Amino acid sequence: MTEFWKEHSQFATVEEMMLDSNAVVLTQHELPEILELLPSLDGIDILELGAGIGRYTSHLIGKAHHVTAVDFMENFIEKNRKENSHLGNADFIQADVTQLELSENSFDLIFSNWLLMYLSEEELNSVAKRMLSWLRPGGYLFFRESCFHQSGDCKRDFNPTHYRTPADYSHLMTSLTRKESGESGTHSYGFDTVLCRTVHTYIKMKKNQNQVCWLMQKVRRDMIQQHQGGFKTFQQFLDNQQYTRRGILRYEKMFGSGYVSTGGQSTTKEFVDLLNLSPGQKVLDVGCGIGGGDFYMAKNYRVEVLGMDLSANMVEIAMERAVQEKIPAVQFEVSDATKRTFPESSFDVVYSRDTILHISNKPELFRKFHSWLKPGGKLLITDYCCGEKPWTPAFLDYVNQRGYILYTPQRYGKFLEEAGFTNVRAEDRTAQFIQVIKDELKRAEEIQEEFIEEFSQEDYDAIIRGWTEKLQRCEAGDQRWGLFYASRD
Known part of the structure; x- marks a missing residue:
């Protein structure tokens, strides 16, 4: 994966990051669509994973209390820092998300755009569990991935991306549980799906149904309805x-x-x-x-x-x-x-x-x-x-x-x-x-x-x-x- 992104990050452009020659026009339409799906950003703490050169970082910083932007390509995160650090309260971290260590219950929103498809099954499971732990109860996870097949028109000598199905992600996320202790005792938490849908910009501009995004919420799992036969949701x-x-x-x-x-x-x-x-x-x-x-x-x-x-x-x-x-x-x-x-x-x-x-x-x-x-x-x-x-x-x-x-x-x-x-x-x-x-x-x-x-x-x-x-x-x-x-x- 490092070799893949070294090849596609030499100039830290939006075309490289999106692997698409039409990236500027796509961004103009896609960015407001994605931002509209998020919960209120006012005064919250946000973790942005795979932040890249900061297509979304500037918009998140504008409203949030604090943004922690993470990317594992140094020139991407450096460009992000240069472009956006003056906007407000933010940290810019160069790190591999699979090795990232952060405090539990420290974020209200985790935002990632095209990240999980670059992880192996083992890495995906591990990162998903840690994202659940990093969120505060009631907090939200937003992620967006390419499913079924690739979208961008950038030439690739090799492609290590995992084009999973939407159900692969949905089933993984909703099956996670985690016990946490607090003032009110020990409770079990997991993710509920608030929304999972295709990105309309890609359908309208590229007739492409494979861009899928999720909004999930960290909720209590203690109460299970009887007719659900023991299932969590x-x-x-x-x-x-x-x-x-x-x-x-x-x-x-x-x-x-x-x-x-x-x-x-x-x-x-x-x-x-x-x-x-x-x-x-x-x-x-x-x-x-x-x-x-x-x-x-x-x-x-x-x-x-x-x-x-x-x-x-x-x-x-x-x-x-x-x-x-x-x-x-x-x-x-x-x-x-x-x-x-x-x-x-x-x-x-x-x-x-x-x-x-x-x-x-x-x-x-x-x-x-x-x-x-x-x-x-x-x-x-x-x-x-x-x-x-x-x-x-x-x-x-x-x-x-x-x-x-x-x-x-x-x-x-x-x-x-x-x-x-x-x-x-x-x-x-x-x-x-x-x-x-x-x-x-x-x-x-x-x-x-x-x-x-x-x-x-x-x-x-x-x-x-x-x-x-x-x-x-x-x-x-x-x-x-x-x-x-x-x-x-």
């Missing part, structure tokens, strides 16, 4: 239990290519038609799955779509498909809709398919949707619902095991009205749901051989059992399916 529960990569691909085999929600393309076409989309509109897809609906909307209506999902496995597959599809109007991010913020009136449409069943405080979420929509904007949701209580013991067990929070279609519609939506249509579409399940079971019989060859007999049996039980729950009146359509005045 709800995201880990989803990615390790309900939505493993294999599980997602099994669902896709049933729902159709690109889809993990009821009816696949047929229901997607039916419901999207209700929105009367027009070119250039902005759509937010909450619980986007693997992106089939988003690609459909972008291709057929020429809208811009931002797909968000809490499952890193879902978004990784969606990002892979986006690279294949080459549709820059569709972007994806791992984020929690209950924690995500957008400026008021950001979207023309909020769209969500069979996702909100996971969220307990639906009224609060619907108020967010209302504020995110432009005046005249539309909301379309399909979701699992329930019949009136008492439920059968089998349905109660199913809901508890999945951790779902379900309401009747009528109550669901009332929540939307209470959140300020108008023209609310709350339709019980259970009959349609039952027919779709029957059609999918029939299709499963037709592709049985292919399914078993791709997965296994055990996987096939599990899917058939799951769909059959779903049918039984609906026919018993416990499980319902709702379509909800509303607008913002």
